[in-house]
Each structure stands twice: as structure tokens, then as C-alpha cells.
Amino acid sequence: MNVSKLADAARDLRYLLDRGYRRERVLDIIVERYMLNKRERSAVYRCVHSSLEAAEVRRxxxxxxxxxxxxxxxxxxxxxxxxxxxxxxxxxxxxxxxxxxxxxxxxxxxxxxxxxxxxxxxxxxxxxxxxxxxxxxxxxxxxxxxxxxxxxxxxxxxxxxxxxxxxxxxxxxxxxxxxxxxxxxxxxxxxxxxxxxxxxxxxxxxxxxxxxxxxxxxxxxxxx
The missing domain is CATH 3.40.50 (Rossmann fold)
Structure with a gap:
């Protein structure tokens, strides 16, 4: 996996999620933008949430x-x-x-x-x-x-x-x-x-x- 690409994809996905966009819709955009393979897509999907949701789980x-x-x-x-x-x-x-x-x-x-x-x-x-x-x-x-x-x-x-x-x-x-x-x-x-x-x-x-x-x-x- 390309770690640098994953990090950039994660930042963009977080940005969009924090602005209220639906996860499934923006994930497709991120996958296409960064040409993520199946495993990279899965990593970003499982590991990146909106700031609010991530904070709620941490709490x-x-x-x-x-x-x-x-x-x-x-x-x-x-x-x-x-x-x-x-x-x-x-x-x-x-x-x-x-x-x-x-x-x-x-x-x-x-x-x-x-x-x-x-x-x-x-x-x-x-x-x-x-x-x-x-x-x-x-x-x-x-x-x-x-x-x-x-x-x-x-x-x-x-x-x-x-x-x-x-x-x-x-x-x-x-x-x-x-x-x-x-x-x-x-x-x-x-x-x-x-x-x-x-x-x-x-x-x-x-x-x-x-x-x-x-x-x-x-x-x-x-x-x-």
C-alpha cells in the first residue's frame, strides 16, 4: 500500500464528512481521485470518520x-x-x-x-x-x-x-x-x-x- 496516498485520501475524506456529505457517495469520489485499490479503499472506509463520530467513539x-x-x-x-x-x-x-x-x-x-x-x-x-x-x-x-x-x-x-x-x-x-x-x-x-x-x-x-x-x-x- 502507498501510505502517503492513503494519508492524503484520509484527509480529503475527513474534510468532506465534516461538511455533511454522505460517506458512500464521497468515498467513491476519493477512490477515483486517488486510484485506491480494494484494500486501500477498505482501509480508508473503516478508519476514517467525521471528526464528531471519531470523538464520540474515543469518549x-x-x-x-x-x-x-x-x-x-x-x-x-x-x-x-x-x-x-x-x-x-x-x-x-x-x-x-x-x-x-x-x-x-x-x-x-x-x-x-x-x-x-x-x-x-x-x-x-x-x-x-x-x-x-x-x-x-x-x-x-x-x-x-x-x-x-x-x-x-x-x-x-x-x-x-x-x-x-x-x-x-x-x-x-x-x-x-x-x-x-x-x-x-x-x-x-x-x-x-x-x-x-x-x-x-x-x-x-x-x-x-x-x-x-x-x-x-x-x-x-x-x-x-
Whole structure:
């Protein structure tokens, strides 16, 4: 990826979003203007929000949470991407995201198990009393991965929910006082508290993102 081109595209997209233009419409303009490929488009789409929305997400971030609801594959796949040396980004809302897609590959089981240990270590930093692990039923071996994490985590109460309605379940848990460990904008918009699990994992792994969109857009993340 061309990092300089991505940074310029991010600045232009932020400018237009801050002036009220619809994301989908202006994104097409930005993609054409900078000739972004599919992965570059995905990076800008996932990582650049209006100043108001980015600030709102940042305001919700907490490093202490008594109750955490983990969007398992949303977080796990990002950690696997990091460990494989693939591109990942620190977004303008201080959450780390990747651009690789939503499923594990067939040869990644061993790496995924190691990534679960990193997730467990990152969760333990918050010292939660309650943990809910929510996993997509449609993904192969989802229950197995969820239960592996359940056994790794030291917590008074750990529940696993393998469901076809991950977003709805996580939003419901947020209404019950859980902090969401997810980077899915649909979920975090509806939650009052966000536990930045992928960002913490980045620090545990001592890795640097390909691009720090927050700094590019003039609002560095103090926690990152």
C-alpha cells in the first residue's frame, strides 16, 4: 500500500464528512481521485470518520470495565492479521482494524490459538468480573474457539454465546451494562462503553500500524 496516498485520501475524506456529505457517495469520489485499490479503499472506509463520530467513539473508550462483551471473530481475525505481518491500522477513533476479511483461513488454526492467548492477556488488563464471548454460528469451529478463550480467561463469570445474530446480541449486552470489545461501527455506535481490545493487543505484541490515521488527521491517540 502507498501510505502517503492513503494519508492524503484520509484527509480529503475527513474534510468532506465534516461538511455533511454522505460517506458512500464521497468515498467513491476519493477512490477515483486517488486510484485506491480494494484494500486501500477498505482501509480508508473503516478508519476514517467525521471528526464528531471519531470523538464520540474515543469518549466511550475505557481501559477498566467490570463487564466486557467480546465480539470474538471481529477481534480474533485482527490479531491473527497482526501476527501474520499483514496490514493493520490505528484508526481515527483509536481502534485498531485490519482489511483482510471476516473469516479465518484453513491453515490458521495454530496461529488463532496463539492469538486467543493474546486476547486473554488483553482482557485481563481490565480485570472484569463478567465476560460474555459472542461468536458467529456461521463460522467453522466458532464454538471451539469461543470455549478455548473461555478456558484461557481468569474471570468470575464467563458466558459463551454462539449465534447467528452477533450484532444484536452485543447491542443487547451493552444495554445490560457490558462494555463492547469490538471495532464494528454498527455495534459501537449503540454502546455506551468500548473496551479497545485490538488496540491493547497491538501494544502487547509491540507492533506498529502501517498507518496511524488518528495522527494523520491531527488527533493522536493518547492511549496508543
Amino acid at each position: 466511550k473508550i475505557s481501559l477498566r470495565a467490570e463487564s466486557i462483551a467480546v465480539d470474538l471473530f471481529n477481534c480474533l481475525i485482527t490479531i491473527v492479521a497482526m501476527m501474520r505481518g499483514e496490514e493493520f491500522f490505528l484508526c481515527d477513533d483509536c481502534l485498531v482494524r485490519d482489511v483482510r476479511g471476516s473469516k479465518l483461513r484453513k491453515n490458521e488454526h495454530e496461529l488463532a490459538e496463539k492469538a486467543l492467548s493474546i486476547l486473554s492477556a488483553a482482557i485481563s488488563i481490565a480485570k472484569p468480573k463478567r465476560l460474555a464471548i459472542v461468536a458467529e454460528k456461521q463460522i467453522s469451529n466458532s464454538a471451539m474457539y469461543a470455549n478455548l478463550l473461555r478456558r484461557e480467561v481468569k474471570c468470575e463469570s464467563v458466558n459463551v454465546d454462539v449465534t447467528e445474530e452477533v450484532d444484536s446480541k452485543l447491542i443487547e449486552l451493552c444495554r445490560r451494562g457490558f462494555c463492547a470489545a469490538s471495532t464494528d461501527i454498527v455495534i459501537i455506535r449503540r454502546c455506551r462503553c468500548i473496551y479497545p481490545l485490538t488496540t491493547i493487543c497491538m501494544h502487547i505484541l509491540d507492533l506498529r500500524p502501517l498507518l496511524d490515521f488518528a495522527s494523520v488527521l491531527g488527533s493522536p491517540c493518547t492511549m496508543a
